[in-house]
Amino acid sequence: MSVKDLYPLAENAPDRVKTPTGKLLSDITLDAVLAGEVTAADLAITPEALHLQAEIALAGGRRTLAENFHRAAELVAIPQDVIMETYEMLRPGRADLEMLHAQADVLRSIYKAELLAKFIEEAATVYERRGIFEKRY
Amino acid sequence: MANTSDTNRWRRFSDWDDRMLRLDLFAEEEPEAGFSVFKSPYDPTPAVTIKGGRVVSLDGKSEKDFDILDEFIARHHLDPDLVEEAMAIDDGEIARMLVDINVPREKLERLARGMTPAKLANVVAHLSSLEVAFAYSKMRQRKTPGNQAHVTNAKDDPLQLAADAATAAELGFDELETTMRVSSNSWANALACTVGAAVGRGDALFQCSIEEAEELQIGMAGLATYAETISVYGTENAFIDGDDTPWSKAFLTAAYASRGIKARCTSGAGAELLMGFHEKKSVLYLEARCLCVQRAMGIQGTQNGGVDGAALTASMPGGVRELMAENLIAVWLGLECASGNDARTSESEIRVGAKITPLLLAGSDLITSGQGSINKYDNTFNASLFNGEEIEEYLTLQRDFEVDGGLTPLDEERALGVRIRAVEALTAVFEELGLADVTTSMIQSVVFASGSDDTESFTAGEVTPISEAIKSRKITAVDVVRALAKRGFREEAENLLFMLKQRVTGDYLQTSAIFRGGKIISALNDPNDYSGPASGYRMDEKRWADVKSVRGTLTKESxxxxxxxxxxxxxxxxxxxxxxxxxxxxxxxxxxxxxxxxxxxxxxxxxxxxxxxxxxxxxxxxxxxxxxxxxxxxxxxxxxxxxxxxxxxxxxxxxxxxxxxxxxxxxxxxxxxxxxxxxxxxxxxxxxxxxxxxxxxxxxxxxxxxxxxxxxxxxxxxxxxxxxxxxxxxxxxxxxxxxxxxxxxxxxxxxxxx
Missing domain, CATH: 3.40.50.10150 (B12-dependent dehydatase associated subunit)
Known part of the structure; x- marks a missing residue:
C-alpha cells in the first residue's frame, strides 16, 4: 500500500492523526465542545500530520509542496508572535544580515527548526547581494 | 440625434460610439512601455547551465546577476536532473504534447519541473486560444470543476454578509471570499461569513482578504479556512514594492500550513505594469516567473489570469488569450488554479460572456477566483466579471453548453429559507457573545434585500466596535460553535465544527482541495484524468438534472x-x-x-x-x-x-x-x-x-x-x-x-x- 492510499486521512487513516492534545478525530464532537472537553487548542494540526501530508504530496510528485509541509511542521511549535516577528524580518528593509542570522539561530536552537533556519540563511545571503536590507521607511 | 450635421461620416459610427464597448480602452503593444503580451524583444532566450548539480545561469543571466526571483527559481523550482531533458525539447514539440490526448498530464508536469519561465512562456505562445483552452482542460488538476464567490457589501453589514454567504453556498460556490470597505471591520466580516457558510450546505471554504499578518490571525481564530492574498510579482522591484520577497512569502505559506489553513498565491499579467516595474518584458513571461516562484514556494495553488491587471491585459491585442495561457502555465506546473475571471474586464456584455466561455467549457479548479454573488455596487473587490445581477446568465451558459460551472439554479423558497436561517443564526451568535443587538426590522430588511441599497441594518461605522470586540476578546470559531449550539442552531454548529476539524488532518492542504457533500475532493483523490472523449469530468445524471433546471423552464404540461x-x-x-x-x-x-x-x-x-x-x-x-x-x-x-x-x-x-x-x-x-x-x-x-x-x-x-x-x-x-x-x-x-x-x-x- 502506497502512502498515497492513506489520503484523505480523515477517511482512510483516521487513526494516524491525533490532535495536539492527543485526542482522536472521533473525539471531536459537538457534545465534547459543549462540555468543554474540546477547545480551540484541539483543533490544530500536528507536525506528525504535516510530515505525513508531505509524504503523500511527494508520492504524488509534488516535491516543493512536500518541502513546504516539512517547513510548516517546524512552525507548529513556534509561537505566533515569533512567527510574525520572523516574517516581518524577512520583509524588505526590515533586518540586516546579522539579525537574520541571529533569528535563524534562534529557530534552530530553541525550536529545532533546521529547515527554516537554512531557509532564512539562504534568504540573508541573497538579500545582502541584492540590497534587500536597505531601509524603505 | 448626434452627428446629424456631420455629413461626412457614416452614421453607423455614431451608433457604435454609443455602445458600452466604446468605454473600454484598447492599447497597442509597445514593449518599451511594458505593453507586450506574449513576446517582448526584451524577453530572454530560454537557457539553463548546470554545474555540479547547481543552476549557475538561468534565462540568459549568470548566477552573480540573479535577482531574487531568479535565485529562488534556480534553488527551489528547477530540478537539475530534469533540466537538460526538458530544455532540449523543441518548443513546438512540447506545445503539441500539451494538446495531445495521448500524452498524459503527469508526463508534462514532470517536464515543467525542468523548464525555465522563458521556456514555459515560449511553449504556450505556440498555442491558439482554442488550443490553450483545450490544453487547460487536460492539464487542470482536480477533475470536478468548482467556483468561488465574492461575498461583500457596501456597508460591511454582517447580517447581509451572513445571508449572502449562505445564499452563495446554496448556489454551489465552493469557496467564499470576503473583504471590507473599512479595514477595521475585518473580524466582523470574517465571523459573519463563517456563520453564513455554516448554513445549509455547510462545507464551503471561506476567507477574509486583508493584510497578511491580520489574515493569518483571523485564520488562526478559525474565522477563515483558506487564504488567498499571498501576492507574488514578476520583477524584483515590484516584489519589493509589494513589501515582500519570495522568502517572506514562502515563510508565510508555511505559516498557513502550520496552522492547518489552506492557502494559495495570487499573481497575474499586468500587475508589474500597473506598479511601474515591468523591465520591458512581456506580461506572459513575467507571469511565468511568478508561477515558477509559486511552485518553488511549495504553495498548493494560485489565483491568476490577470486578476487586478486583467482589464489592462485585455486592452492589448491577444490579451484575453494571454490570460488563459497563464492559467495554463499554472496548472502545467501542478498548481491548483483559481482562474481569474474575477474582474469586470469590459463594459461590453458580449465581451464579458465571451471572456468566461473558454474556461467554462474547459472547466477549472475554481472557474473564477471570485464571482460576484452580490450585486456590482456591493462588491468591495470591485465588480467581478459576472455578478449577482448576471447569475442566471451564468447558469444558462452552463445549460447551453452542458458544462458544469460549479453553480446550481436557486430555488426561490430555499433561497429565502437559508437567508432567514443565516441572519437568525448570526443574530443569535451576536447576542450570545454580547457583540450587538439586532432588531426584527433589521433582520426583515436584510432577508429580502437584493443588495445593501435595500437594507436598514448595520452601517460600516457601527460594525467597527463589533469587529474590535471580536479581535480584542480573542473570540474564536469554537466560541461561535458553542453559541450556535446553545441557541438551537445545532446543524450549523455541527457544520462549522466539521470545517474546523479539517485542520487536524490537513487533508485540505493538498492541491485543489474543496468539499462536496462533506467529503474532500482534491487533485489527489479526484485527479483530472482527461485523455479524450468519454474521459475526464462528465456530469452525472443527477448533476445534469440540477444544472439544466433553470428558472421558468417550459414543459408541454405547463x-x-x-x-x-x-x-x-x-x-x-x-x-x-x-x-x-x-x-x-x-x-x-x-x-x-x-x-x-x-x-x-x-x-x-x-x-x-x-x-x-x-x-x-x-x-x-x-x-x-x-x-x-x-x-x-x-x-x-x-x-x-x-x-x-x-x-x-x-x-x-x-x-x-x-x-x-x-x-x-x-x-x-x-x-x-x-x-x-x-x-x-x-x-x-x-x-x-x-x-x-x-x-x-x-x-x-x-x-x-x-x-x-x-x-x-x-x-x-x-x-x-x-x-x-x-x-x-x-x-x-x-x-x-x-x-x-x-x-x-x-x-x-x-x-x-x-
Whole structure:
C-alpha cells in the first residue's frame, strides 16, 4: 500500500492523526465542545500530520509542496508572535544580515527548526547581494 | 440625434460610439512601455547551465546577476536532473504534447519541473486560444470543476454578509471570499461569513482578504479556512514594492500550513505594469516567473489570469488569450488554479460572456477566483466579471453548453429559507457573545434585500466596535460553535465544527482541495484524468438534472395549463354551422381560422384574446365596405394554406388566414400558397389595430384597390428566443387536430338558432 492510499486521512487513516492534545478525530464532537472537553487548542494540526501530508504530496510528485509541509511542521511549535516577528524580518528593509542570522539561530536552537533556519540563511545571503536590507521607511 | 450635421461620416459610427464597448480602452503593444503580451524583444532566450548539480545561469543571466526571483527559481523550482531533458525539447514539440490526448498530464508536469519561465512562456505562445483552452482542460488538476464567490457589501453589514454567504453556498460556490470597505471591520466580516457558510450546505471554504499578518490571525481564530492574498510579482522591484520577497512569502505559506489553513498565491499579467516595474518584458513571461516562484514556494495553488491587471491585459491585442495561457502555465506546473475571471474586464456584455466561455467549457479548479454573488455596487473587490445581477446568465451558459460551472439554479423558497436561517443564526451568535443587538426590522430588511441599497441594518461605522470586540476578546470559531449550539442552531454548529476539524488532518492542504457533500475532493483523490472523449469530468445524471433546471423552464404540461387558464375567460364564442361552401358575394372576405383557434387555444402570442382579434378583423372589413365570413380550416394549420383555402372559398377571391398564435396572412385565390398579398409573420408584435387594418386592406382588395400593406414595426427583438419554445408546443396542438380529408366548417359568433 502506497502512502498515497492513506489520503484523505480523515477517511482512510483516521487513526494516524491525533490532535495536539492527543485526542482522536472521533473525539471531536459537538457534545465534547459543549462540555468543554474540546477547545480551540484541539483543533490544530500536528507536525506528525504535516510530515505525513508531505509524504503523500511527494508520492504524488509534488516535491516543493512536500518541502513546504516539512517547513510548516517546524512552525507548529513556534509561537505566533515569533512567527510574525520572523516574517516581518524577512520583509524588505526590515533586518540586516546579522539579525537574520541571529533569528535563524534562534529557530534552530530553541525550536529545532533546521529547515527554516537554512531557509532564512539562504534568504540573508541573497538579500545582502541584492540590497534587500536597505531601509524603505 | 448626434452627428446629424456631420455629413461626412457614416452614421453607423455614431451608433457604435454609443455602445458600452466604446468605454473600454484598447492599447497597442509597445514593449518599451511594458505593453507586450506574449513576446517582448526584451524577453530572454530560454537557457539553463548546470554545474555540479547547481543552476549557475538561468534565462540568459549568470548566477552573480540573479535577482531574487531568479535565485529562488534556480534553488527551489528547477530540478537539475530534469533540466537538460526538458530544455532540449523543441518548443513546438512540447506545445503539441500539451494538446495531445495521448500524452498524459503527469508526463508534462514532470517536464515543467525542468523548464525555465522563458521556456514555459515560449511553449504556450505556440498555442491558439482554442488550443490553450483545450490544453487547460487536460492539464487542470482536480477533475470536478468548482467556483468561488465574492461575498461583500457596501456597508460591511454582517447580517447581509451572513445571508449572502449562505445564499452563495446554496448556489454551489465552493469557496467564499470576503473583504471590507473599512479595514477595521475585518473580524466582523470574517465571523459573519463563517456563520453564513455554516448554513445549509455547510462545507464551503471561506476567507477574509486583508493584510497578511491580520489574515493569518483571523485564520488562526478559525474565522477563515483558506487564504488567498499571498501576492507574488514578476520583477524584483515590484516584489519589493509589494513589501515582500519570495522568502517572506514562502515563510508565510508555511505559516498557513502550520496552522492547518489552506492557502494559495495570487499573481497575474499586468500587475508589474500597473506598479511601474515591468523591465520591458512581456506580461506572459513575467507571469511565468511568478508561477515558477509559486511552485518553488511549495504553495498548493494560485489565483491568476490577470486578476487586478486583467482589464489592462485585455486592452492589448491577444490579451484575453494571454490570460488563459497563464492559467495554463499554472496548472502545467501542478498548481491548483483559481482562474481569474474575477474582474469586470469590459463594459461590453458580449465581451464579458465571451471572456468566461473558454474556461467554462474547459472547466477549472475554481472557474473564477471570485464571482460576484452580490450585486456590482456591493462588491468591495470591485465588480467581478459576472455578478449577482448576471447569475442566471451564468447558469444558462452552463445549460447551453452542458458544462458544469460549479453553480446550481436557486430555488426561490430555499433561497429565502437559508437567508432567514443565516441572519437568525448570526443574530443569535451576536447576542450570545454580547457583540450587538439586532432588531426584527433589521433582520426583515436584510432577508429580502437584493443588495445593501435595500437594507436598514448595520452601517460600516457601527460594525467597527463589533469587529474590535471580536479581535480584542480573542473570540474564536469554537466560541461561535458553542453559541450556535446553545441557541438551537445545532446543524450549523455541527457544520462549522466539521470545517474546523479539517485542520487536524490537513487533508485540505493538498492541491485543489474543496468539499462536496462533506467529503474532500482534491487533485489527489479526484485527479483530472482527461485523455479524450468519454474521459475526464462528465456530469452525472443527477448533476445534469440540477444544472439544466433553470428558472421558468417550459414543459408541454405547463404551457397547456397556462393556455387552459385562458379558456375560463372566454366562454364558447365560435359555433359550428355545417360545412362551408364557396361564396358568391363579390365583396366577401373569408377569414379562415386554424383548427385549434378558440377551442384549445385562446390567446395570440402577443397576448390578445382571440375574440378581440376576430372582432378587429371583422370591423376592419366592414369599415371598408366588405362582408366578413368566418370558416374553420381543418385540413391544414399552416398560415399560408389556411389563408389560400379561405381565399378560394371567398366570393371575392380574397381571404385572410389566421392561426391561434396570431400569425395572419392576406391571400388571393389565384396566387401560389407562399406568395401572399400581406403577412404578419411576427405575431408577438401585432396589435389589434394591425389586425383591423389588415381586415380593411382585405376589403379594399375586393374593390380592386391596391392598398398600402400594413407594416408591423419590428425593432430587432429576439422573437424566436422569446416565443418559439412556447409556440412550438402550442402549434403541435393545431397540427394534431388537422385531418387531410376534413372539409372547412362554417362558423358563427352566436349559437345556432339563438
Amino acid at each position: 404551457v397547456l395549463a397556462t393556455e387552459a387558464l385562458g379558456k375560463e375567460k372566454f366562454p364558447d364564442w365560435l359555433f359550428d354551422a355545417g360545412t362551408a361552401e364557396p361564396g358568391e358575394d363579390r365583396h366577401e372576405v373569408v377569414i379562415g381560422v386554424s383548427p385549434a383557434f378558440g377551442t384549445e387555444m385562446h390567446r395570440t402570442s402577443a397576448g390578445h384574446g382571440l375574440p378581440d382579434v376576430v372582432n378587429a378583423i371583422v370591423s376592419g372589413i366592414e369599415d371598408a365596405g366588405g362582408n366578413a365570413r368566418l370558416v374553420r380550416i381543418m385540413h391544414t394549420a399552416d398560415t399560408s394554406f389556411v389563408g389560400l383555402s379561405a381565399a378560394k372559398l371567398s366570393g371575392s377571391g380574397i381571404g385572410i388566414g389566421i392561426q391561434s398564435k396570431g400569425t395572419a396572412v392576406l391571400h388571393r385565390s389565384d396566387r401560389l400558397p407562399h406568395l401572399n398579398l400581406e403577412l404578419f409573420s411576427n405575431a408577438p408584435l401585432v396589435l389589434l389595430d394591425h389586425y383591423k387594418l389588415l381586415g380593411r386592406n382585405a376589403a379594399r382588395h375586393t374593390f380592386g384597390e391596391a392598398p398600402e400593406p400594413v407594416v408591423v414595426p419590428f425593432r430587432g427583438e429576439a422573437l424566436s428566443a422569446r416565443f418559439h419554445a412556447r409556440v412550438a408546443i402550442l402549434f403541435a396542438l393545431e397540427t394534431e387536430m388537422t385531418d387531410p380529408k376534413a372539409k372547412p366548417i362554417q362558423l358563427t359568433l352566436s349559437p345556432k338558432g339563438a
